[in-house]
Amino acid sequence: MSEAFATFGRGYQTIPERVHLGHTVCSSDRAIYTDLEIELCAHRRRRAPADAPGIAGAASAARVLRGTFPDLADAHVEHFVALALNAKNKVTAAFRLAKGGLTSISLNPREIFAPVILAAAPGMIIAHNHPSGDPAPSVDDWALTRRIKNASRDLGIALLDHIIVAGDKHFSFVEEGGAW
Numbered sequence: 440m441s442e443a444f445a446t447f448g449r450g451y452q453t454i455p456e457r458v459h460l461g462h463t464v465c466s467s468d469r470a471i472y473t474d475l476e477i478e479l480c481a482h483r484r485r486r487a488p489a490d491a492p493g494i495a496g497a498a499s500a501a502r503v504l505r506g507t508f509p510d511l512a513d514a515h516v517e518h519f520v521a522l523a524l525n526a527k528n529k530v531t532a533a534f535r536l537a538k539g540g541l542t543s544i545s546l547n548p549r550e551i552f553a554p555v556i557l558a559a560a561p562g563m564i565i566a567h568n569h570p571s572g573d574p575a576p577s578v579d580d581w582a583l584t585r586r587i588k589n590a591s592r593d594l595g596i597a598l599l600d601h602i603i604v605a606g607d608k609h610f611s612f613v614e615e616g617g618a619w
Contacts, residue, residue, distance in 0.1 A: 491529040493527065494522070494528045497613065497614045498609075500522070500599075500602050503530060504522070504564075505604065507530075508520055508533070512568060512605065515570050516570060517538070517542070517543065517570060518535060518538050518567060519536045519539070519551075519565070519566070520533065520534060520535050520536060521554070521555060521564065521565045522534075522563060523558040523560035524562040524563060528562065532554070532560065534554045534555070536554070541570055543579065544567060548586055548590045551587060552591075552596065555596060556596070561595075563591075563599065564599050564602065565587060565598065566601065566602040567604070568603070570605075572608075573605055574609055574610035575610060576616070584616075601616075
């Protein structure tokens with residue numbers, strides 16, 4: 440099995456940056472994996488390791504995100520990531536889903552849900568960074584969050600929060616975002 444599926448951080452698995460539900464999956468380093476490899480890897484990720492971090496709110500989610508993706512808070516372009524969670528809100532997988540420009544990122548909800556579905560996760564937290572250092576959400580951030588929240592209801596995957604990380608600050612759509 441490829442190194443792209445290597446253990447990451449505290450023992451949960453990562454998968455390539457982009458997942459496509461076709462015959463192949465491509466990572467940023469252009470390695471190609473078959474559906475069988477993805478299925479086997481997804482099967483291995485279904486249980487969180489005993490020391491997997493649990494998420495108890497936005498502050499702990501931001502800590503786990505910074506620990507899992509150390510470059511996220513200070514990156515010069517936007518990155519969109521997700522944490523797959525089990526029923527006890529323990530992290531079972533981490534995904535770097537997309538990389539954008541200085542002020543935006545192009546992402547479709549199917550690109551977010553594909554790896555979470557393959558990980559058989561009942562819950563998830565999504566996050567992205569703001570290179571500007573200001574974690575306040577844009578109008579586009581609100582719109583994307585609503586689309587993902589609606590899709591998560593339809594798919595039966597709990598979207599527990601959307602966190603914006605900017606330097607040492609963060610914004611939680613659940614805790615600070617008003618009506619969730």
